[in-house]
Amino acid sequence: MNFPRIFHNLNYAVSVLLFLMGLYTVAIKPNLIKKLMGLNIMETAVFLFIVSTGMVKGGHAPIVEKGVKASEMVNPIPQALILTGIVVAVSTTAVALALCIKIHEKFGTLDASKITGREEI
């Protein structure tokens, strides 16, 4: 492993950590709301990663102004994509929460192990 470069790319490393935390939550926690929270943490990790790839050291915001050269601006594509991604994440979370409400009405619990009748991890 190239440790100096990992420390230089600290944003990417932190997003890897966040992703693992989210995945752990999704895999281990039996409560459906907590699983959703884990999913959202994973999404945030991916957003952090993609936005970080567009960063330019000492760069300007990608808005055309006098005195700012195009070569000094940060990459606009990741920001535009993540804007889309955030809205889609909110939408999926809304649908999942609606499903959770219905599941709670039907089963009276949000515990996945009780709902499936199998013992979860």
Place this chain on the structure above:
Amino acid sequence: MKWKKLIVICSLAVLGGLLLFTVGEMPLFGSKDSPDKTHVIPRYLEKGEEEAGAKNIITGVILNYRGYDTEGEVSVIFSALCAVIALLGRERRRLSRSGVDAAGRPTSVIVNTVVKFLVPIILFFAVYVMLHGEDSPGGGFQGGAIVGASIIIFTLAFGLPRSTDRIPVGFRIPLESIAVLAFLSMGFLGMLFGVNFLTFILPGLSSRMAHTVRFFMLSFIEVGIGVAGGIIFTSIVFSMIREDEYELPPNLSQP
């Protein structure tokens, strides 16, 4: 089950090791000449203003270069609203009350006053963010999120019945779909002039006229996205509030 947990942790450790290994091989953070910044990006940054018609390159990317993406995204939030309403139904007035009402005592005067004072200012800021998306940080989705947040704050402080009195269902239904309609109408307006779908610089107009038309089209789409986004988030939250199991104490009947 202890050993299952152990398996999960071990596989996560392996995955983390692989990902960190990849991070160690990636281009340096913040470097100017990493491969993702050398291919399409210079063209977007240099010609974005004249091709996409917006000073803010991100707005240009969202509304012109990748306009179809944004159209799909607008459809996604619209279908999320459809799914939530199909699952839960619209809010049931008279039956559902906010958590504040269910708590059995009125919200404090301080919260009420601050919310009453802040909501108009927040809405004003949202309009600013929407209208200035083309030449400064901002845009439709951001403005829409702020609109939704202000309405949700109001609902949390004053309860669902008062909120739905101000924004009734009949008012929300037409507004929920205007984002898609704004996109389609402005896209086809370009096609009527003989250029591509979602082109904001129409041929055959004098330069002053073209500037006005471009500004009108961009603002129309941004405001459409903003209003529709805010109203869609509001509708989703309204249909999720369900405290109808709670019995209100008799001294706290509706104002």
